[in-house]
Amino acid sequence: MKRKSPSGTRNPAKGVVRPLEADFSAARVCLLESEHGPGFSMPPTRHDFHKVLHVTAGEGMLCWGAREEPMLPGDFLFVAAGTEHRIRDAPGSPLTLTIVAIQPEVVAGYAPPRDIRVLREGAMVRDLRQALREMLVEAGLERPERRLLLQGLAAWLMVRVCREGSDPAGKGAAGRRGAPEQRVEAYLQSLEHGFFDDEPLDEVARRLGLSRRAFTSRFRSVAGMSREACLRQLRVAHACRLLRETERPIIGIAFECGYNDLSSFYRAFKREAKRTPASWRKAARDA
Numbered sequence: 001m002k003r004k005s006p007s008g009t010r011n012p013a014k015g016v017v018r019p020l021e022a023d024f025s026a027a028r029v030c031l032l033e034s035e036h037g038p039g040f041s042m043p044p045t046r047h048d049f050h051k052v053l054h055v056t057a058g059e060g061m062l063c064w065g066a067r068e069e070p071m072l073p074g075d076f077l078f079v080a081a082g083t084e085h086r087i088r089d090a091p092g093s094p095l096t097l098t099i100v101a102i103q104p105e106v107v108a109g110y111a112p113p114r115d116i117r118v119l120r121e122g123a124m125v126r127d128l129r130q131a132l133r134e135m136l137v138e139a140g141l142e143r144p145e146r147r148l149l150l151q152g153l154a155a156w157l158m159v160r161v162c163r164e165g166s167d168p169a170g171k172g173a174a175g176r177r178g179a180p181e182q183r184v185e186a187y188l189q190s191l192e193h194g195f196f197d198d199e200p201l202d203e204v205a206r207r208l209g210l211s212r213r214a215f216t217s218r219f220r221s222v223a224g225m226s227r228e229a230c231l232r233q234l235r236v237a238h239a240c241r242l243l244r245e246t247e248r249p250i251i252g253i254a255f256e257c258g259y260n261d262l263s264s265f266y267r268a269f270k271r272e273a274k275r276t277p278a279s280w281r282k283a284a285r286d287a
Helices: 124-139 146-164 180-194 201-207 212-223 227-245 250-256 262-273 277-286
Strands: 029-035 050-057 060-064 067-071 076-079 086-089 096-102 116-119
Touching: 029 124, 029 146, 050 124, 050 146, 060 076, 060 116, 067 116, 076 146, 096 124, 096 146, 116 124, 116 146, 124 146, 124 180, 146 180, 180 212, 180 227, 201 212, 212 227, 227 250, 227 262, 227 277, 250 262, 250 277, 262 277
Parallel strands: none
Antiparallel strands: 029 096, 050 076, 050 096, 060 067, 060 086, 076 116
16 A cells, blocks of 8 residues: 555655655555644646545645635545545644545446545545545455455445535535534435444434534424434335335345344334235235
8 A cells, every 4th residue: 555645755854745656456446544733735637547536634625726625624525537536634633535436447437526525414425534544455366366356345435425425516415514403414315325324322412513402302393303303214224125026035135125034124114004014015015
């Protein structure tokens, strides 16, 4: 793994920034770590590869065109190949970044957004961090499956950030610096795709910078129901679709929807649908 700045290496004495030198292996995926020094500056830059940036520490701004997006600890950001952009560190808080550079051939057939995507809230972030850690470990090992695993994880990481992340140029989800209601709204939006995650309520509240009581109160105000009821509705709605449209076994459906045992799934399903999954499936198909 190489340790460079996202625009390349910087000579602190001269303040020179050289273009990023991504050293792609046969996997066509390059992992880089960047630790900025005080006064780091990056000129407007374009790359012929996609980038996923993870902010390990520090704060800054990702700038493209006339737009800017905060870069905060824990954030994942996607920059499409060919997008002119630059990074500006916050005064007194230089960035440390982990960068996944991905050649377009790795995701051939997938058309990513041609600009910027940002993912900072939601249970998916934990899975992204885990995948990135696995990539970092795998990159240093010489194993037969290394190339395939790096490509698979890189593609998954990129698609998830693009799909789950917000478009900063549009309305997008609010960042963690927004008002408490905006943070809760952003979390509620993330549940549309992350309803299967079993992140404890206390961890969600802490991640959003709220007490448990404040989070539960604001969530009920925004969603019109408790978090538990919201998750149950989303999970059962997904289960109903699978029961109606597929032949999958009920135990597999329960697992996909976020339940670790059948009894919990049956209780939740009967509470929402007023019947067992098997009888619901039969009624849906007989209708």
